[in-house]
Amino acid sequence: MVAASDTLSVISLGFLLIEDFAMLPYASLIEPFRAANTLSGTDYYAWQHYSVDGGPVRASNGLEIAVDGRLDRNAAPDILFVCAGGNPSAFRDSATFAQLRRIAAGGTTIAGISGGPYILARAGLLAGRHCTIHWEHETAFREAFPDLEVEGGLYVRDGNRITCAGGIAGLDLAVELIGEAHGPALAAQVGEWHIRTQPRHGGGSQRPSLAARYRVTHPGIVSSLAAMEANIAEPLNHEDLAAHAGLSVRQLERLFAAHLGRSIGQEYLRLRLEAALRLLRETDLSRIEVAMACGFADVSHFSRRFRAWFGTSPMQARRTPGLSPYQNAGAPRGA
Known part of the structure; x- marks a missing residue:
């Protein structure tokens, strides 16, 4: 996992947006990193956005997001977040799967957000790993990938793989990552800024009782x-x-x-x-x-x-x- 013993080093983040990606999980994930930069007065994090073809990507709410380019061999962030929604099982782009495998082999931490774990599983990046996915996708996900160790929590971190159920769980994941890299005080500030009154850990339940x-x-x-x-x-x-x-x-x-x-x-x-x-x-x-x-x-x-x-x-x-x-x-x- 990415750590920053040198607090002046910049952690690079990549966001691969898949057509019809869910907006709320994406926003709840990227905003805490922006807040960490703002509240600390230091650019601890920098990010770029990618799409499959380099063009704008339409989110689940119809909003189009401009990207910095297509996901290719030049992409090598410290963490790459794969954001998907809608029906992620329909995504079958073999070139993207190959690029994800190449980036993972280079040491990048790969994270699947909301429907993103489907993409990681299709790319073969969750074999032998514990993982989670949004509860609404879980039944189909288990049927499609019966050999995976699927858990029901908010997010799962297994080595250099992260899976996050989506919704507002991205905020909890981001706060944890910020705390590990830059200390609990900044993480607490980021949480408070986003009106996060109660910490939620990765193993927490996705659904009410x-x-x-x-x-x-x-x-x-x-x-x-x-x-x-x-x-x-x-x-x-x-x-x-x-x-x-x-x-x-x-x-x-x-x-x-x-x-x-x-x-x-x-x-x-x-x-x-x-x-x-x-x-x-x-x-x-x-x-x-x-x-x-x-x-x-x-x-x-x-x-x-x-x-x-x-x-x-x-x-x-x-x-x-x-x-x-x-x-x-x-x-x-x-x-």
Whole structure:
């Protein structure tokens, strides 16, 4: 990892922006380094931006970012951040993968941000490394790269590889890097400047607790929801879910209806269909493989349920980039 025992040395940063990269993770990462320069009155950090072809890159919000050039053999920053978003699994540029391997071989620390770990994995740069990725990409990422050691934290640093889940986790990563290179006092100033009132470490959770996400406090409901999320490919029956909750099936059904407004079967089906959409968008798995990965033994049954929930077929959904797991045609009926 880059360190600066000589505090006057400049740490060079590179940002490879992939089309449709997520703006928030990028901004939350680069701004702390700018703040470190401003608050210290010293140019501790310098950076350049790259794209695949040397042209401007459009972010997820439509804003175009001008770059300093294309990623080529002359790029050799101390840290190269690969920023991606949208559907990073669709990026298959072999020339970029080769350049990333060359830069990594030269000693540069390579970091994948938000969807960036997909790019690093495709380039073969995460083999034998621990890594993380944004929770929404995790299911598809695990399917695409079953041999990788995927963790669920905010960011993972493994030698000269860094992976960061995105969102505002880039701020936490940047503050940690600044602290290591230039001391905890400057890191604390940078954090305070960005209204970071609580430190978050790499192993922190990406998502709120189930209780917070569902706005429920009953431990039986929380336990059964956790069991559902952990068993998408091989769904548990209602009796097993009730056993996890320490309740009878009838009691659990009543609690789901009262607190969630859905039955056990409806909620489980929703989770499985949302997982299916992510796999369709971010992997090359066939419709049959997606169905099986999400607990549907019959592909026709899967297609009917999918259309009822999303208003389109699985194959049409694969070709519809704007379709979100959170938009639906109505609550699914039955299990």
